[in-house]
Amino acid sequence: MKKTVLLLSLVIALVVFPFFINHGGDYAGADGIAEAAIQQLAPDYKPWFSSFFEPASSEIESLLFTLQGSIGSAVIFYILGYYRGKRAAHANHR
Template sequence: MTKNTKIIVILIAACVLLTVIPFLVSKNADFGGADDAAGDVVAELAPDYKPWATPIAEIILGGELPGETESLLFCLQAAIGSGILFYGFGYLVARKKYSKEG
């Protein structure tokens, strides 16, 4: 096993552990978003708080986005971000590979 292979295996194992350990630590944890948690804290600290801005999508559509649309937009954002990230990785690998051969 080369040094790079060992590093990759260790990083993959760390990612798996970071994903699995939270499930093992707390059996009855809820998957709540940060927005929900922040809204609960604001409601607790200042019950009469009124938001000073309205999301643009709510202004255009006249109401909140459906949950499916929010999920779609989140997945689209994740896909675009991972595409950019892995394009960068591919570029760096190819640059290194072809600079040695050239």
């Protein structure tokens, strides 16, 4: 019971804590920061290629990013579950 309460408390802390560490700044991604640094260091720099798809809004961009992460997580956890089940089945046949 203590372990469950401790783990639940840690999960709640991980969810709530990021709301207090922003200090009023925006949640700019690393791409924007890198682009600003490049413009400052080499203002005449031209990218090698451009994106072939620009989402209509930042909400759609966030949706696609989240979808990509979800699909990747699903693949990884499916593989882990598959091998764990395979190992458990092999252990039961001994």
